[in-house]
Amino acid sequence: AQSVSQHNHHVILSEAASLELGCNYSYGGTVNLFWYVQYPGQHLQLLLKYFSGDPLVKGIKGFEAEFIKSKFSFNLRKPSVQWSDTAEYFCAVTGISNFGNEKLTFGTGTRLTIIP
């Protein structure tokens, strides 16, 4: 069974600090990887995704993530955070099939609080 681990439960940073949120997954096959963000009171929004190709993927709002296959990791980074980045961040994985209906398995989420 696939699983996702996010080891940072709550991260507090000052504005302009650099951010790295850890994500490790377990799955016995090829995966698609995602980071979703949930701003307070809002729905899950896709930040970025990795399907294949360049392991360094860039998403919206200056976020990027690097897929390191040997470490089963897909860490999220941002060089300089803003107060508006305060949110909950979820790493997620799906297996790859020809049917396109693979479920998302989410990590427990990391709450990010940015102090102005």
Added chain:
Amino acid sequence: EPEVTQTPSHQVTQMGQEVILRCVPISNHLYFYWYRQILGQKVEFLVSFYNNEISEKSEIFDDQFSVERPDGSNFTLKIRSTKLEDSAMYFCASMGTVYSNQPQHFGDGTRLSIL
């Protein structure tokens, strides 16, 4: 940008009552999902639906749960006899074409409170 819409945004129901949560997926999408998030916990998969039938369901999705796409636009989740532990945020998601390299798009969720 097209959105997944869910109604109601908040549903309060007495334990033992039936509840129906409604979702309108993005119009040309073919794959539909329900997830739930109990307060303070992670988002959990409930069920996936394609071609008018369930593709996969989790252990949570027991006989009390059912899904339906009654009219080609709505996608509903029914809980037949609600329990206190059904209190959660329920998210609908949809995904586009038959090609698997598509992200799932989520709705705003329905907060279900069981009294």
